[in-house]
Amino acid sequence: MQWSMQELFVIPDCRVVTVEPVGAAGLHVAAQVKHSHACCPSCQRPSQSVHSRYHRHPADLPSLGNAVHINLLVRRFHCRNPICPRRTFAEPVPELLSPRARRTRRLVGAQGRVGVTCGGEAGARLLRRLGMPTSADTVLRLVRALPLPEYAPPSIDTAATEAPARISQDPEVAKARDLVHRFAELIGRAARPGKGIGKDVQQEACKVST
Ligand SMILES: [Zn+2]
Missing domain, CATH: 1.20.5 (Single alpha-helices involved in coiled-coils or other helix-helix interfaces)
Structure with missing residues (x-):
């Protein structure tokens, strides 16, 4: 049984285009959003009218011991709703990335959980070995950003x-x-x-x- 590239590199809401090795232990995964349209965040009207394209380069979970960077092609759409104050908007990829984030949500979760267990310095050393390199300061920042466990006091x-x-x-x-x-x-x-x-x-x- 052979696995396709789409099955090996599962990126939410995206289609993988190419995978290229970079350096001794790195992979660049070129991907693009697979939906034909996006909804305006202001008026929610769908649009297929592409204004421009640009790239984002978030770090992602490692693959086979290799650090992974996604080269994600993102489109900017026109909003054609005449009463909407927004003229253009970037297509969101909410499951994968928050706006302007430089690492995917799943990588943030993994690095934060390592930080909870190991702390900043030891966590950063371990993450480097696991193909998710980052600094001790970032590990601590991710730990502080993790949601607190829910606790409901008994009635x-x-x-x-x-x-x-x-x-x-x-x-x-x-x-x-x-x-x-x-x-x-x-x-x-x-x-x-x-x-x-x-x-x-x-x-x-x-x-x-x-
Ligand atoms: Zn709009």
Whole structure:
């Protein structure tokens, strides 16, 4: 089974045109957006009227140990809506890149996650070995830009109904509860009217407490 270039180099919303080696461990992937039109960001009207073309060169995830740079051909469209204040706009590639970004979203995510685990300096050293070279400062900047994990504090109702159920399943809690019950039973036996603390109760209390 043979893999095509499109299957080996999957770039969201884009068609790969060529792949060329650059230097000892680098690849240039020429690509272009595969849609025939784009929607104006101001009025949302679609346009196929091309104003001009230009290139963007974002770094991407590595391939087979090679650092990858995409040479992306981007079009600028006319907006033909007479009541729209925007005359031209660049076609967006939102899944791949944010506007003016110099690295793809998936590379930003990978470098940021390495930074979370390794820190700035060690992360930058590891990323160089993994074909995603960048500086320690950039690693730290990407870590700071990562979204914080979502945390929803439990409501009072949830805390009242779920927490006791979780606690009751804890084996340590069950052992402590059993201990309390056995002591309570012994205290009850010892406090029976007309009877002092018998030897059997004292022995049982010693066993429970150990
Ligand atoms: Zn418009």
